[in-house]
Amino acid sequence: MSLGKRIREYRVKRGLTQMQLATKLQMSEANISSYERDKSAPPSDKLSQLAELLGVSSDYLLAGSVAASPSLQELELELSEEQILTLAAHRIGHEGPLTGQELEQIKLALRIALAKP
Structure with a gap:
C-alpha cells in the first residue's frame, strides 16, 4: 500500500474529510488530495x-511498517502513572498537564x- 493510500485509509478511519484534515494542518484541500x-x-x-492527527507513526505512513510496541509492563517500568495518564489524555486531544482532579477522574x-459486571 502506498503513502497516499495509508493517509486516505486513516483519514477515513478518523472520520475526517480532506478539508477538515487540511484545516488542521493549515494547508489546502488540494494538498491533501495530491498526497492521497x-x-x-x-x-x-x-x-x-499528519501522523499525529491520524494516530499512526510517520514510519507507518512512509513504509507501512509498525515498530514493535513496548508492553504495558515495560511502559510501567519507565513511566509513572501520571505520565501514562497524561500521554493517554494528549492522545485524545487534551493539551497541557493534567490537574490532580483530572487525574482522579480518569482513574x-x-x-x-x-x-x-
Missing part, C-alpha cells in the same frame, strides 16, 4: 503532524470501565 493520489508527498514537518473512569 500519490502525486506529491508531504514535507517532513507536515508528515509528522475513576478506568476503574469503572474495568470493573467486572
Whole structure:
C-alpha cells in the first residue's frame, strides 16, 4: 500500500474529510488530495503532524511498517502513572498537564470501565 493510500485509509478511519484534515494542518484541500493520489508527498514537518492527527507513526505512513510496541509492563517500568495518564489524555486531544482532579477522574473512569459486571 502506498503513502497516499495509508493517509486516505486513516483519514477515513478518523472520520475526517480532506478539508477538515487540511484545516488542521493549515494547508489546502488540494494538498491533501495530491498526497492521497500519490502525486506529491508531504514535507517532513507536515508528515509528522499528519501522523499525529491520524494516530499512526510517520514510519507507518512512509513504509507501512509498525515498530514493535513496548508492553504495558515495560511502559510501567519507565513511566509513572501520571505520565501514562497524561500521554493517554494528549492522545485524545487534551493539551497541557493534567490537574490532580483530572487525574482522579480518569482513574475513576478506568476503574469503572474495568470493573467486572
